[in-house]
Amino acid sequence: MMSSVLLLSCPDQQGVVAATAAAIAAHGANIIHAEQYVKADVGDDGSVFFQRLVFDLVRPGTSPESFLDAFAPVATRFDMTVDLRDLSTPTPTAIMCSKQPHCLYDLLTRWRSGELPMDLRVVISNHDDHRNIAEHMGVPFVHLPVTKETKPDQEAQVLATLEEHGVDLVVMARYMQILSDDFIGRFPMRIINIHHSFLPAFVGANPYRQAHERGVKLIGATAHYATAELDEGPIISQDTQHVTHRETVAQLTAAGRDVETNVLARAVRAHLEHRVATHGNKTIVYN
Template identity: 75%
Template structure:
């Protein structure tokens, strides 16, 4: 068995020693460990975070048995514990609209083995990408939506995700605002790419806004979708320097390149169990 432990608890002495000793007693070997102490402003309590990758020499050990045994340590330090099996890729769905760049990039990275996800389905409110998805061997579900049919369409999307056993949802420029009800079904398991360096230039036509303001940086932000539009915890960001010589089309092209890289980076971090959420922000392990 191989796995990743994601831990958080009030910071105190002895956490690393107790966790390492437990894994050793269980016949495990730690192959990578990283930790962080978050000292919250105005709060006397600091929060300890740790990510531990480990292998167990006993191949038949079930994750449930490991977690049950680990509860002694968890209770001692008031830990929140998440155990992930690194041998099992995360069941994933991609949602897309008409713009192809993020979808096609994710499909290519998945087919090449760069993204360790179990891609179950692509859902779109447009029919445009059916051929490429079916060529890649991914089921494509077209669920059109209008303002009047949005509640029914969202229920159809949720039913599709449930049918395919999806855990992670990636919004690859899916140009529909998700309702609070939709987001509540996949808390901190919906990754969105925003076509600007949040919080600047939100809303429609960000590259036109940027051009009109004569910006010298453009960027993109990948974050978890929450009930607050574009306010979810940020996973990855990137910027590029631009000049007054670049027109809107050139800024848009450069921006799309950034979007694909940032979204793929965020998705990979989630798939590799390297993201911990603390309030409105994330700890992203290396």
């Protein structure tokens, strides 16, 4: 028995749910979870219907490929965008990091404990600081240093490494380099980035020191898909924490790191469990 996730979207119209359920049943599958959402767009597009279905392929000899073939007439009839994933196959994933260790260590721990259903293939970094922890966890570590002058060549090496390891998802665990448009285009909606929610208010180095100097009362973090527009990609997960004037820069930084690790882990898990659909620059994140 194989569990699959079907993510679909189409213009909202009568009969979509019934036709989809009937097609799944006709293929000998059993729906075990379903969730849907209608986005009422203002403009020429009209309302858009989104649905996530988890089902077991219980009939002998069935496969995701055979299901998609059988489902094609329904998809065509309702002008659907369809994405089918096999839950039994973990997503081949790479983590990219720089010097800050908190997000990397958190993801490695959650992966080793079985909390994140990913096939972690490689850790790539422009610094060699975290080789020991990656290799201790049993993950290949690739050090690819970069300077302003060597950035194009280094990025080509990163892409070659990702291809070598068959990576499908890239997680930027505080990787402090801006990726080129070409790089991002190789992994559309498959690069997850994390940053503090001060952006764009406190850009550059030491955002928590800048926030402390301004006396902020709320800190937070945002995880999103990387797009060509820097830090403007569809948001997957966010969280905040209230602070007061009593916190030092070090305390703000520590609190911010806690929020960052939790937000990034939630976003990565949502992607790995195929609970994220995108529409323009917005995400629909199913429970």
